[in-house]
Amino acid sequence: MTITRTDFLPITLLCTALLAGCASSPAPHGQVKGADASSREMGQSDTNRIATLAMRANLDGLYLLMDKLYRRNPGEWKKTAASREEALGKVREALETRQPWPELQGKRDIAAMALALGPDFKGDRVAAFIYATADMIIVAHGNKIEFFLIDGLDAQHLYNAARNVEIGAWILASRRNSAGGPLLLSDEISADMRNLSFEREFGKIVGRLDLLATFITEKYRRAGISYVQNLLGGSFFQFLPVR
Template structure:
């Protein structure tokens, strides 16, 4: 190999090394982090694992929205707790242990969401709305937060859950109480202030639910295609003897 032919190769290798270095350098906005390994994963398929991770991300997204709503509406947590952190802890525990929220009068999922967003609701609206929305999402997943090989998911129910979150976010942003004030202060657009962080968090939850619904639909379609491919492969894609 001559010097003239090796120069382009060396330059290509140097570029590849530089790109690899850039890819491995930490981002100023943080790094992607995977969940910790657990022996429970042995009972999970890839679909189970993805569903579990998506569920955890959606619940954490709702908890983040709860914190943001409490900060903008401190009068709400004062109805049920002596501090914001205590109020948030109560809601988390109720969601994670699948306990009903007392102020929702025994209602669950979409009925609870409707009550929490009613102009006449007098309780802690932040707690009621977050709990009801979380409950609706869990119900759409077959009343489970973690998924294993024996579990199945309905793509249409997840799609419907995504639409329910969209409807809930729209009502929260547009509906007014009897005094003409917003049910809860959330996004703010006016003058020099532009805060759309609530909309972004709702959008992430909707996006994950929609992606999971599409993934489940694709999974069953691909299973059929794989079956046909295996049948064809058995007959037509075999190597032929040469001696």
């Protein structure tokens, strides 16, 4: 049996297509993971659950930013702790247990953010800024980190919190301290490096807050629409008996 060049053509095309498909397939970047089930969810509506997950993601995002800021500004954690890990743990514990941060002089939410980003602030600016930003977000959620059926959220407060995060990130990147240097080293753009990881993390927090604010607003509008749909469904969309 003689095999000609035309016999190889379909096989060649098939191999080329498979190789092209393999080359264009993205590298794996992990899988989406849901939170572990908990009996506490029995007291949560869908909105409560979404708000709780978003809050946890935002706090974790701020903890990640704190770690990255400490790595770029090691002199900050040395003002209050013996190690970077100890400084991270102190801020996390204070936030999770809703304890005040001593260097913020009793100030809360936006007042605390203004103090932490002041040119003359002498304390651990990383800890103060992250604590104040997290506190502002928690205050916008009604001073809660976890949400249940009895809890309500104000969409405008969530929207305002998103804008506050944007403002805080902009001040951090643009304002100078009393010595003329940056408040903190964060993103870096140079001829040899382009590191915008801080901006991306702040953007994720802003996005979650904006989405939750929109969702809360839509919830009440959709409740009215669902009521009308149920009325119509009761009259027009039921099957009729045939026997």
